[in-house]
Amino acid sequence: MAVHPIPLSERIENAKCGLVSQPEYCPCLIRQWAEMPVKAYFGRSLQWRGLFRRLGLEMTANPTYQEVAEMIKETDEEFLVELLILASPIWGAKREEEKT
Numbered sequence: 001m002a003v004h005p006i007p008l009s010e011r012i013e014n015a016k017c018g019l020v021s022q023p024e025y026c027p028c029l030i031r032q033w034a035e036m037p038v039k040a041y042f043g044r045s046l047q048w049r050g051l052f053r054r055l056g057l058e059m060t061a062n063p064t065y066q067e068v069a070e071m072i073k074e075t076d077e078e079f080l081v082e083l084l085i086l087a088s089p090i091w092g093a094k095r096e097e098e099k100t
Helices: 008-016 025-035 038-042 047-055 065-071 079-099
Strands: none
Touching: 025 065, 038 047, 038 065, 047 065, 047 079
16 A cells, blocks of 8 residues: 655644544554454443343453444344444543533
8 A cells, every 4th residue: 555645734734623644544543443342442431231231242251342333233122222332432522522
């Protein structure tokens, strides 16, 4: 994969908007997110416990974010609840960001 230089001034402006400076980083970030242990993703929150119960996972398990996401099926009766729990750390961080 070719890496194309981006002027520093453009990278600084992009960073101010929350954008990565090299588009090549995006696939790496997505892969890292997918491979993150789900308990690390939830941080100090214990919301993962409810999700584990709903998905029938042992509390000692620590699957990746991608593995958990793949377990949530649209046909599940609890689909929306499971999806909202999985998204809760992102929404929580967004709400905190909006307060500042």
